[in-house]
Each structure stands twice: as structure tokens, then as C-alpha cells.
Amino acid sequence: MSAPQYRKAVAFALAAGLGLSLAACSTKSDDESTSADGKTIITVDCMPVGTEKELVANWNADVAAFEKANPDVQIKSVSVGTQCNNPPDFTARLAGGTTTDVFYGYMTDLQQVLDSGQAMDITPYLTDENVPTWKDVDPALKAVFTDGGKTYALPIKNYSMGLVYNKVLFQKAGLDPANPPKTWPEVRAAAKKIATAAPGVAGYAEYSAGNTGGWHFTAEIYSQGGQVLTEDGKKADFNNAMGKQVLQNLKDMRYTDNSMGSRQLLQWGDLLTNAAAGKVGMFVGAPDTTQQIVSQFKGKYEDWAVAPLPGQDGLAKATLGGGDGYFFKKGLTDAQVKAGLKWVAFQKLTVGKGQFDYPRAKPQNYPVGLPQPLLFAKGSETAKAEFDLRKANANVDPSIYTLFENQQLPIKGEPANAQAIYAVIDSAMSGVLTNPNANIDQLLKTAEDKVNQLIAAGS
Amino acid sequence: MATMTAPGTTDQLTRSAVPARKSGRRSRKIRDNVTGYAFLIGAIFCFALFTWYPMIRGIIMSFQKTRRGVTTWVGWDNYTRIIADPSFWPAWRNTIYFTLLALIIGYAVPFFVAILLNELRHAKGYLRVLVYLPVMLPPASALFLFKFYAYDPSDAGLFNAILKALHLPTSQWMQSPDATMPAMVIASTWMNMGSAVLIYLASLQNIPGELYEAAELDGAGLWRRIWNVTIPQTKLILGLLAMMQIVATMQVFIEPLILANGAGTQDSATTVAYLIYQHGFYQNDLNGAAALGVITLLALAAFSGIYLRLTTRND
Numbered sequence: 001m002s003a004p005q006y007r008k009a010v011a012f013a014l015a016a017g018l019g020l021s022l023a024a025c026s027t028k029s030d031d032e033s034t035s036a037d038g039k040t041i042i043t044v045d046c047m048p049v050g051t052e053k054e055l056v057a058n059w060n061a062d063v064a065a066f067e068k069a070n071p072d073v074q075i076k077s078v079s080v081g082t083q084c085n086n087p088p089d090f091t092a093r094l095a096g097g098t099t100t101d102v103f104y105g106y107m108t109d110l111q112q113v114l115d116s117g118q119a120m121d122i123t124p125y126l127t128d129e130n131v132p133t134w135k136d137v138d139p140a141l142k143a144v145f146t147d148g149g150k151t152y153a154l155p156i157k158n159y160s161m162g163l164v165y166n167k168v169l170f171q172k173a174g175l176d177p178a179n180p181p182k183t184w185p186e187v188r189a190a191a192k193k194i195a196t197a198a199p200g201v202a203g204y205a206e207y208s209a210g211n212t213g214g215w216h217f218t219a220e221i222y223s224q225g226g227q228v229l230t231e232d233g234k235k236a237d238f239n240n241a242m243g244k245q246v247l248q249n250l251k252d253m254r255y256t257d258n259s260m261g262s263r264q265l266l267q268w269g270d271l272l273t274n275a276a277a278g279k280v281g282m283f284v285g286a287p288d289t290t291q292q293i294v295s296q297f298k299g300k301y302e303d304w305a306v307a308p309l310p311g312q313d314g315l316a317k318a319t320l321g322g323g324d325g326y327f328f329k330k331g332l333t334d335a336q337v338k339a340g341l342k343w344v345a346f347q348k349l350t351v352g353k354g355q356f357d358y359p360r361a362k363p364q365n366y367p368v369g370l371p372q373p374l375l376f377a378k379g380s381e382t383a384k385a386e387f388d389l390r391k392a393n394a395n396v397d398p399s400i401y402t403l404f405e406n407q408q409l410p411i412k413g414e415p416a417n418a419q420a421i422y423a424v425i426d427s428a429m430s431g432v433l434t435n436p437n438a439n440i441d442q443l444l445k446t447a448e449d450k451v452n453q454l455i456a457a458g459s
Numbered sequence: 460m461a462t463m464t465a466p467g468t469t470d471q472l473t474r475s476a477v478p479a480r481k482s483g484r485r486s487r488k489i490r491d492n493v494t495g496y497a498f499l500i501g502a503i504f505c506f507a508l509f510t511w512y513p514m515i516r517g518i519i520m521s522f523q524k525t526r527r528g529v530t531t532w533v534g535w536d537n538y539t540r541i542i543a544d545p546s547f548w549p550a551w552r553n554t555i556y557f558t559l560l561a562l563i564i565g566y567a568v569p570f571f572v573a574i575l576l577n578e579l580r581h582a583k584g585y586l587r588v589l590v591y592l593p594v595m596l597p598p599a600s601a602l603f604l605f606k607f608y609a610y611d612p613s614d615a616g617l618f619n620a621i622l623k624a625l626h627l628p629t630s631q632w633m634q635s636p637d638a639t640m641p642a643m644v645i646a647s648t649w650m651n652m653g654s655a656v657l658i659y660l661a662s663l664q665n666i667p668g669e670l671y672e673a674a675e676l677d678g679a680g681l682w683r684r685i686w687n688v689t690i691p692q693t694k695l696i697l698g699l700l701a702m703m704q705i706v707a708t709m710q711v712f713i714e715p716l717i718l719a720n721g722a723g724t725q726d727s728a729t730t731v732a733y734l735i736y737q738h739g740f741y742q743n744d745l746n747g748a749a750a751l752g753v754i755t756l757l758a759l760a761a762f763s764g765i766y767l768r769l770t771t772r773n774d
Contacts, residue, residue, distance in 0.1 A: 088740035095745055112743040117528015209720035211741060262613040264634050267720045330528075420742040423722070424545070430724040434634040443725075450545035457540045 033333050039074040040335040043100040044326075044343060046084040047077035052295070054364055062354050066346050073339040076100075085268075087211075087419065094118060101329050102340040105153065107144045107322050108418050114147060120328040121150040122337060130341040133349045136380035144413070145325055153325035154341065156348040156355070157373035159286035160321040160411045161219045162404045163187070163307045169281045173197035180282075180307040180403065184223075184249050187282060187310050188257065194281035195259035202261030203281040204253055205274060206433065210267030213429030214422025216284055218320055218414065220246045223309045225317030228415045228425075229451075236451035238425075239444040245312060247440045251432040264433040272297050284309065287370050287401060294367065301367055305400045308407040321411035323373070349375065351385045358393035369394035371405040417454070424450045514756070520749035537750035541738070544747075549726050550734040554709055556640050557730060561708040564641075565648040566701060572652065573659030574685065587660070594653035602717040605646040606633070610718065633719050636727035643714045643728065655700060662696040663689065702766050706759055712736065731755050 035041050048055035063075045080089070084104050093099050094116045105113055113119045126134050137155060145153040167177035173193040181187040191203025207213045217238075218228050226242035229235065254260045261279070263270075272292055274280050276299030283289075287306045293299035309316040326344045328337055347354030358368045368390060376383035391398075415421055427450075428443040489496070524533045541547060576586055593601060609617045610632035619629040630638045670688045679687065690697070712732035715721060719728035721737070729737075731751065739748030 088736070091740045091743055091745075095739075115526050115528075115743070117525070208724075209722065211721075263611065265720050265724060270720075417742075420744075423737060423741060426722060427725045430722075434631060434724040435636070453543060453545050457543050 033336055035074055039072055040333075040339045041074045041076060042102055042332075042336050042340045042343065043076040043078055044102045044340070045078045045080055045100040046104045047079040049079055055295075058357075058360065058364075062347050065353075066343055069346075070339070070342060073342070075343060099327075099329055101332055101336055102344060103327050103329065104156075104324060105327050106324050107155070108414050110145055110147060110152060111416075113152065113327055118327075118330055119152045120330045120332060120337065121152060122154075122328050122341065123149075123151045125337050125341055126151060130338055131345040131349065133345065133351075133376070133382045136376045136382035137349065138375060138377045140411075141323065141375065144323075153327045154344045154349065155323060155325040155375060156344065157288075157325075158321065158323040158375055159288060159372050160319045160374075160409070161284055161286055162309050162319070163282060164275075164285040164287075164289055165282040165305055165307065166275070166278070166280065166303050167305050168278070168303045169194050169198055169201060173203075173281070177305060178399070180305070181310055182308075183310050183314060184245075184312055188249060188253050188259075191253050191259040191281060192257045195257070195261075198281075200261075201279050201281060202274065203257075203259035205260060205266065205271050205280040205283045206250055206264075206429070207266050207268070207271060208426055208429035208433050209265045211419055211422035211426060212267050214425030215320075215414075215418075217243075217246060217425045217429055218418075218422070219284055219309065222318045222320050222412050223316035224312050227412070228421060229455075233416050234455060236421075236448040236455070238451075239448035242312075243444050244440055247428060247432045247443065250429070251438060251440065254433050255436045260433070265430055269297075275299060278303070287372050287404060290400075291367055291370065301396065306404040308404055308409055315407070316409050318412045319409040320414065322414055351382060351389055356386060356389070358389050362393045362395045365395070367396045369396040369398050369401065371401045420454050421451055424454065517749045517752050520746055521753045524746050533746075537746045538754070541747045541750045541754070544734075544738075546722075546726060546729050546734055546737075547751075550729045550731045553640065553726075553728065554711065554730045554732075557644060557711050558705055558708045560640055560644040561647065561704060561711075562701070564644050565651070565708070566655075566704050568648055569652045569655035570659055570697070573656045573663060574689065576656065577660060577663045587656075590656050591653035593650050596650070598650060598713055599717060601650045602646060602714065605642075605649075606718050609646075610642055633728070634724055636724055639719060639723045639727040643711070643718055646718060647708075647711070647714050655704075658696060658700065659693065662693045666692045698770055702763065705766075706763065709755070709759055709762075 032041055047059050050056065059077065063077060067073060067075060078100050080093070087106075090105065090109070091112070093103075094113065097118070099118060110119075128134070131154065138158065141155040141158055142151065145151055145155060163180060165177070165180050170177040170180070170190075173190070174197070175190055175193060181190045187204060194201060194203035207216050221228065221238055221242055224242040224245060226240065227237050230237045250260075254264075261274075263274075266274075271280065271283060272289065275283065275289075276293045276297035278299075285306075290301060290304045290306065293304065294301045309319045311317060326340075326348070328340055332340070350356060352359070355373070362368050376386060424447050428447045431438045431443045432440065521537050522532055522534060523530050524536065525531075572590060576583065576590065579586065611617070611619065612631045612634050614620065614623055614629060616632070618632065622629050630642075632638050632642050666688065670692070671684055674684050674688050710732050711730050715723060715728040715730050715733045716736070721733060722729045732755075735748045735751050735755070738744045738751060
């Protein structure tokens with residue numbers, strides 16, 4: 001081959017390679033709805049990540065059991081790392097149109113999913129055949145995923161906030177683990193005792209970054225009987241005595257008592273990492289945070305207990321609640337929607353299967369006995385069956401959750417446009433936790449102005 | 460001055476002959492460089508796909524709004540909304556502050572380190588490796604080192620321990636609104652210094668030794684030599700790196716994200732790039748994020764234009 005010919009050959013090879021790679025980019029294998037042997041294919045996300053070997057094995061066993069019971073369906077599982085608890089990742093997938101056929105989202109995500117035009121109305125498919133326990137799912141949870149009379153997702157978990165506390169540190173500080181603080185002044189006193197008895201430990205820990213500070217502020221102002229927005233959602237409603245009380249309490253613990261440790265600007269994982277290392281006496285959280293401390297952050301399950309959210313002078317007036325569910329991508333075939341509903345129903349809403357397979361979880365040392373996920377209406381058949389199975393297989397001391405379970409506070413949902421508002425309130429939370437001279441009135445006023453501006457701008 | 464030619468004479472002949480010759484030369488040129496063009500296609504494709512397409516898409520998105528899957532044109536709405544965002548001006552203020560600090564600290568330090576390394580007689584190679592090592596660390600790992608060890612706000616933190624040993628007041632580092640930016644610039648400088656030092660070193664070694672000898676004979680001390688010989692001789696590279704430094708630091712993102720968990724204390728770490736991320740991925744306001752991206756693009760383009768014009772004029 002002469003030199004010019006050789007050059008031409010190289011050029012053609014390059015051009016051909018480029019063309020092929022372009023063609024490869026345009027191939028969408030995800031669009032398949034049926035396999036070669038006629039099975040309905042659905043892709044589902046939130047498969048546990050590879051490092052969680054036991055959870056992956058459980059997931060695979062669930063898929064195998066489901067496919068055996070539904071031989072005309074093939075499940076394609078997708079693990080997307082932290083997508084299932086990482087809002088930026090979720091937004092990116094939603095915006096990029098790369099969600100799976102059946103995809104996970106928070107209760108607060110409904111509007112976002114609807115805006116993206118990716119959600120499918122599943123109302124006509126919610127039959128006994130597709131979701132056998134649907135009639136027993138708590139109507140309040142169904143309502144969260146309903147818009148204009150149409151249902152867009154199946155709830156799979158429901159949580160409400162309480163006071164999570166470390167029993168070992170309580171004992172070390174001479175506090176009674178069976179009698180945790182019921183009011184914020186009692187929390188303050190207990191935090192001081194813990195920090196004194198165990199140097200280097202935060203008696204009470206709090207978030208103030210990554211929008212989690214605003215999230216906890218919301219829970220804490222709810223506990224006072226307050227709210228973040230007015231009823232009509234048109235104005236901020238936290239620059240008042242209750243909002244001030246929340247911040248004052250934190251500032252007193254942080255700087256007057258020195259009972260919150262020196263490292264602040266914590267976000268979700270930071271606090272739980274510290275807690276798992278035995279460096280946190282108390283924090284506001286849902287019962288499942290104890291599970292996270294054990295499974296993700298290598299803490300000890302037996303160290304923890306959960307009490308109801310404290311109030312200012314007595315019982316909390318309300319607590320913050322939320323949860324998550326599975327949406328269905330627009331454009332699925334009838335068969336795919338039905339297959340997806342059956343899969344979610346099997347793995348998340350059937351007593352004795354998937355997340356309710358307590359006989360399997362017990363020998364694997366996953367805690368059985370947590371009062372959540374609270375999915376079924378009180379008094380319903382399914383709720384009773386779930387309670388009986390949980391009781392029969394409990395591997396944790398039921399007293400850990402008794403206080404939390406017995407004191408069912410009214411649950412209030414998150415405000416509209418929650419993440420944007422939380423981002424603003426983070427600033428007030430970080431202010432009182434990092435500046436001994438923080439002016440609470442000024443912080444609240446600034447946050448109020450910013451939230452009003454955000455609402456006015458209609459973002 | 461052009462000479463007048465009578466119509467229908469040599470001028471006409473020239474006019475008809477030149478294009479034919481030009482096009483023949485052009486096609487030969489294309490034929491000769493076909494391999495080069497083939498290689499170029501790959502680069503153009505990558506630029507088009509990953510730089511130009513997102514840029515154009517972003518500009519289009521900044522004038523649109525998507526609700527319930529329906530996209531509509533909204534004119535300047537996203538721009539007015541994003542400018543009304545309470546964090547908009549603080550983010551610009553923080554970004555400009557970061558850039559200025561990065562010019563003072565992050566730009567000057569590598570230059571002087573390079574001069575020092577160039578002047579050294581012993582352990583030259585060892586020290587060069589030491590200076591370059593941080594560049595090889597993934598930025599996230601390097602920043603986590605600062606976050607958890609160097610900037611620990613308790614007295615156990617590395618920097619606080621040093622300050623305490625020197626009987627100096629300790630700092631809250633990332634938890635203090637005043638210390639946030641300088642702390643971010645220090646970490647960023649340490650992380651990125653190696654590459655700049657290498658470029659300066661190469662440039663310094665190109666300076667003819669006779670210039671220094673002549674300066675020394677004239678009785679010039681170290682500072683005089685730097686001022687009168689080193690700086691003028693490395694002017695071009697200094698200018699180029701200054702512009703690159705400004706363009707890069709105006710887009711600072713990973714430092715606030717990791718060191719300050721985002722906004723830092725009372726918005727002290729919010730930068731424009733972080734605000735874009737916050738709007739796009741936390742507030743689900745991709746159109747607003749696109750508008751802020753376009754504003755940033757225009758600001759940087761304007762700055763680069765002014766800078767290029769000034770430097771061209773000076774040259």
C-alpha cells in the first residue's frame with residue numbers, strides 16, 4: 001500500500017469508527033418492552049449496591065421468587081449507587097429521561113416528577129389483582145401521591161420524626177434510658193450531662209448544611225405547634241416566637257452549655273457517622289435512622305432507642321412526616337404497568353415478602369421490630385397481619401420503640417417547595433451553630449425575606 | 460496606491476485566471492491533509508457533543524419553562540427570577556472574593572515557589588516531586604484531608620494545633636464566615652500549585668543566564684533580579700496563567716461542595732457555580748440554573764475579551 005493510499009485507509013477507518021460510535025449512542029436498549037421469548041420486561045431501580053452483599057442476595061432472591069410466580073415477566077434490576085437517597089442524582093436522571101420504567105422518589109417529589117412530564121397516571125390499574133393490599137394502604141399516604149384525582153405512585157415507606165438517643169451514653173451520664181427527655185428544656189439538660197460525662201461527645205447533634213438544617217428546623221417548629229409557611233402557602237410563617245425558640249434553644253446548647261460538639265455544618269451522613277462512632281447522645285430522626293446507623297455506618301443497634309419528638313412545655317404539638325414510593329414512567333405498555341405494580345406490591349406491600357420478610361431478616365440480624373414503615377391503615381387486616389408477623393420474629397427489644405409507638409403525634413407533611421425553603425433556613429441554622437454572637441432576630445428576618453422572595457418569584 | 464487600468468485589458472485576464480488556480484490549490488491542500496482532517500473530526504465531534512451542544516442547549520433552556528412535560532417560551536422570566544434570588548448577589552460577591560484571593564495567594568505562591576526551586580542547588584528533584592505530588596491526588600480526597608484534619612475547628616485540628624503551638628489565636632476555619640474563603644483558597648492553592656510551578660520552572664529555565672550575570676555585575680540583589688529580569692522575561696506565561704487562573708477560579712465548585720458542605724455558614728461559601736447546582740439539582744429549577752449559567756458565560760466571555768484586548772495592545 002502506497003503512502004497516500006495508507007492515509008486514505010486510516011481516514012476511512014476513523015470515519016467509519018466515528019459513525020459506528022454515533023450509531024451505538026443512538027441505540028436504546030432500555031426501550032425494550034418484551035423479550036425474545038415474549039416476556040414483559042420492566043426495569044426497576046434501587047437495587048442495593050454491590051458492597052451490601054446480603055441485601056443484594058435478598059433482592060435477587062425476591063426477583064427470582066417473583067419471576068417464578070409471574071413467568072410472563074422479566075425484571076431488570078438497576079443499581080444506581082446513592083440515587084435512592086440523593087436528590088441531585090434523582091433530579092439529573094429525571095431531567096435526562098434516564099429513569100427506569102418503575103422508579104423511586106420521595107413523597108415531596110410528586111410535583112417535580114409531574115413537571116418533568118415523566119409520570120404515568122396509574123389510577124385505572126390499581127385493582128385487587130395488581131395490588132392485592134391496596135385497599136389497606138393508609139388513605140393519607142395514597143393522597144400524597146394523588147394529584148387532580150389521579151394517582152401517580154405506590155407508597156412504600158412512611159416515616160415520622162422522633163428523638164433518637166444513645167442508651168449507653170445516657171447510662172454513662174446517669175440518665176435513665178427508659179425515661180428520655182419529653183421537652184426541649186429536658187433535652188438541653190440531658191445534652192449537658194452527656195457532654196460533661198463523655199468529653200468529645202455531642203450531647204445533642206443537629207444538621208445545618210445540604211438543606212438538612214432547614215428540614216430539621218421544620219420538624220422542630222412543628223413540635224412547637226408552628227409552621228414554615230402560612231396555610232395558603234403564600235408567605236413565610238416562622239419569624240415568630242416559635243421559630244425564635246427553636247434557634248435560641250440550639251444556640252444555648254451550642255454556646256452556653258457547649259453540649260453540641262465543635263464540628264458543625266453537618267449534613268445527613270455526617271451526623272449518622274458520628275452517631276455510629278458513639279459521639280452523639282441525641283438527635284432528631286425517624287426510627288429507621290437506627291437501621292442506617294447499623295447497616296451503613298457500622299454502629300451498634302442495641303445502643304439506640306427512639307422517643308417521641310419533644311415539645312416546648314409538654315408533648316410536641318405535631319411531628320414532621322414523609323416517605324417514599326415508586327413512580328411509573330410515561331409511555332409504558334399496559335403489560336409493563338401491570339407487571340411493575342405487581343412487582344412493587346410483591347416486594348414492598350406484601351406481608352411476609354420483600355421488605356416485610358421478617359423471618360428472613362431475623363437470622364440475618366437486620367432489626368425486626370421497628371414501628372416503620374407505617375404503610376397500612378390502623379385496624380386493617382394487612383396492618384394486623386404485619387404486626388403479628390413482626391412480633392413473632394422480633395429480634396430487638398420492643399421497648400426500644402414503645403415510647404415512640406405509643407405516643408402517636410399528629411403528622412404534618414413538608415411545605416411546598418420544600419428544598420428551596422430548606423436551603424434558605426440552613427443559613428439561619430448554621431448561623432446559631434457557628435457564631436456565638438449570632439443575632440437570632442436578624443437571622444429569622446433575613447430567612448423570612450428570602451423565603452417570601454422565593455415564593456414571590458414563583459420558583 | 461492602486462493604479463487605474465483600462466477595461467478589457469490585463470485586469471480582466473487576471474480576474475478569470477486567479478479563481479481557477481486558487482480552487483485547484485485548495486483542493487490539493489485538502490487532499491494533502493485528508494489524514495489531518497480525519498483526526499480533526501474526532502476532536503470536533505467531542506467538542507460539539509460535550510461543549511457546544513450543551514452550551515447552545517443551555518442558552519435555549521434559559522428562555523424556556525417546563526411544566527407538566529410541556530415546554531413553553533417565557534422570554535426573560537428565568538433571568539429576572541434568578542437575579543431576584545436572595546443568594547444571587549452574595550454568590551457573585553463570594554465568587555469575586557475567591558477569585559481575588561486566588562490571584563493574590565494562588566497565583567503568586569506558585570511563582571515564588573518556582574523561583575525558589577530554580578535557585579536551589581541541593582535536593583532539587585526531590586522538592587519538585589514533593590511540590591507536584593498534590594496534583595496527583597484526586598481533588599475530592601485532597602479536600603477531605605483538609606476538611607477532616609487540617610480544618611477541624613477543635614484544637615485537635617492540624618492548623619489549630621500549629622497555631623496553638625505558636626501561641627496564636629485558633630480559627631473555626633470553615634465554620635467562620637470570615638475564614639471560609641481564605642481557607643478554601645489555601646486548600647485550592649495547595650491542590651493545584653504543582654502544575655503552575657512546573658510551567659513557571661520551564662519558563663524560568665529559558666531565561667538566558669547572561670542576563671542574571673549582567674544584573675549581578677551591576678550590583679542587583681535578589682529582588683531587583685526578580686523584578687528586572689525574571690518578571691519581564693516570563694511576562695507572556697505570567698499573563699496566560701493569570702487569565703487561566705481567573706477563568707478557572709470564577710467557576711469554583713468542588714471546594715464549597717466538599718469543604719463547606721455547600722453553602723457554608725450563613726451563605727459564606729455559596730459561589731455562582733454552587734448556586735447553579737443548587738437551583739438545578741436541589742430545587743428542580745433547571746431553567747433558572749441555565750439562565751445563571753448563561754449569565755456566568757457572558758461575564759467570563761466579557762472578561763476574557765477585555766483581557767485579550769488589553770494584552771494585545773500592550774504587545
